[in-house]
Amino acid sequence: MSCCHNYYVATEGNESVFSVDIASISFGHGVLKEAGEHAKALGMSRVALFTDKRLAALPYVAQLRDSLRAAGMDVVIYDEVKVEPTDQSFIAAAKFAAEGKFDGYVSLGGGSVIDTCKAANLYATWPADFLDYVNAPIGAGKPVPGALKPHIACPTTCGTGSECTGITIFDLLALQVKTGIASKRLKPSMALIDPATTYTLPKNVVAASGFDVLSHALESYTARPYTRRAAPGKPALRPMSQGANPWSDIGCEAALKRLGLYLERAVNDASDHEARDQMMYAATLAGIAFGNSGVHVPHGMAYSVAGLVRDFRPEGYPQDEPMVPHGMSVIVNAPAVFRFTASACPERHIHGAACLGAEISGATDDDAAEIIAAQLIKMMQATGIPNGVAGVGYGEADVAGLTKGAWAQQRLLTNAPRDISQSDLSQLYRGAMRYW
């Protein structure tokens, strides 16, 4: 096996610097009770508390509200967040935020809630046409003009890592595609992470969000090295998705090791609190890592897998509309993608598989593709994940549409360790149809 350390070889004219942008995090049981003190320190006095209807009925919202009120805040709860948000649900949330004249935000929920709160804060603070800040080429990709109001994010799924990133994702209904807004300005001021909030999550939600974490870590670890990007003209032009770098590697490896040990346990036994605590910590580690490196093709392909959904309704999620949960829409692509990318950095694919628990003794670079794919497939089967892209309702006739949506995600595709063409992308969807 070749050596991992050659991944960051300097080349003339290319990037020689990586930046570390890290969220302020407090992690542990009971941490939500500290929200009021933190909000006060951030200068908040009138707070919008974002959550969803399911969570609003659980004790954590009350814990947060009581802590904020005890610190002298005015608190208004917004529980209209849509699971898998859309441009319309973002616009509705932004209207609420603008009318409420808040000077601070607190979000409690999964990625959908935290992302909605980021968007509401953005459009209420810096009003603009909705597509202005949306990633190009779908939107205008305009920079956010200045700082947002302070935002304390409190994640309740061991998944998205949204509390640590400057990214918000939504479905653009008119184009039937998922896209997002990416700016360092969107990153929450701080995250309060209580792993006990995951104890009541249904099995399927833990599986989907756990594989989202897994893919964040593995995609970041195998992303194009930052040293292969052209040097920016000035530091402000260095992208957030700067590629794999030595800092991100630390969080990726630590997260992958925890996922190997605890993902199956956390999914299959809700009473295994040690496993669920460790999953939450893995999500935090992977969030810190991918916020500084960026993900690539499995996430790029996921946008159309989720956006073009027809009739898939997974257990454990709201049943009123069909949906492919984000983590599922990512991981169904992953074995096919990592088979494709393995030749670009085989040692990273083998080491990633080893962190997840695969046996790698005697493995050579030629084995990398199958070792990583087999390990992912084994874990998907053990946790009830659908069998590939066909398992969430697609077939050969959908490949052209799926490819078109994913091809628009150039920010992600160019972060892959190999160049990828539109026909490669179609082949990847075909390879991802069924795994067993």
Ligand SMILES: [Fe+2]
């Ligand atoms: Fe993700």
